[in-house]
Amino acid sequence: MTELLEFLTRSLVEEPDEVRVEELEEDGDLVYEISVADGDLGRVIGKNGRVANAIRSVAKAAAVRLDRRVIVDILD
Numbered sequence: 001m002t003e004l005l006e007f008l009t010r011s012l013v014e015e016p017d018e019v020r021v022e023e024l025e026e027d028g029d030l031v032y033e034i035s036v037a038d039g040d041l042g043r044v045i046g047k048n049g050r051v052a053n054a055i056r057s058v059a060k061a062a063a064v065r066l067d068r069r070v071i072v073d074i075l076d
């Protein structure tokens with residue numbers, strides 16, 4: 001899952017080397033925190049959060065295989 005989120009995020013940003021995806025576990029849920037360069041934050045969030053919601057949808061679809069709840073946070 002981490003590799004999937006890194007791939008998606010790196011494809012969107014201008015500085016792919018600055019992309020970091022960290023996996024945490026909270027209350028049985030998997031939490032993925034994505035951090036990018038300051039200039040790329042708008043690209044990852046998108047207009048009205050559409051890109052961020054699309055990333056979350058892909059992650060939730062992939063999490064069906066894991067049978068776990070997945071939360072994707074984009075850090076600023």
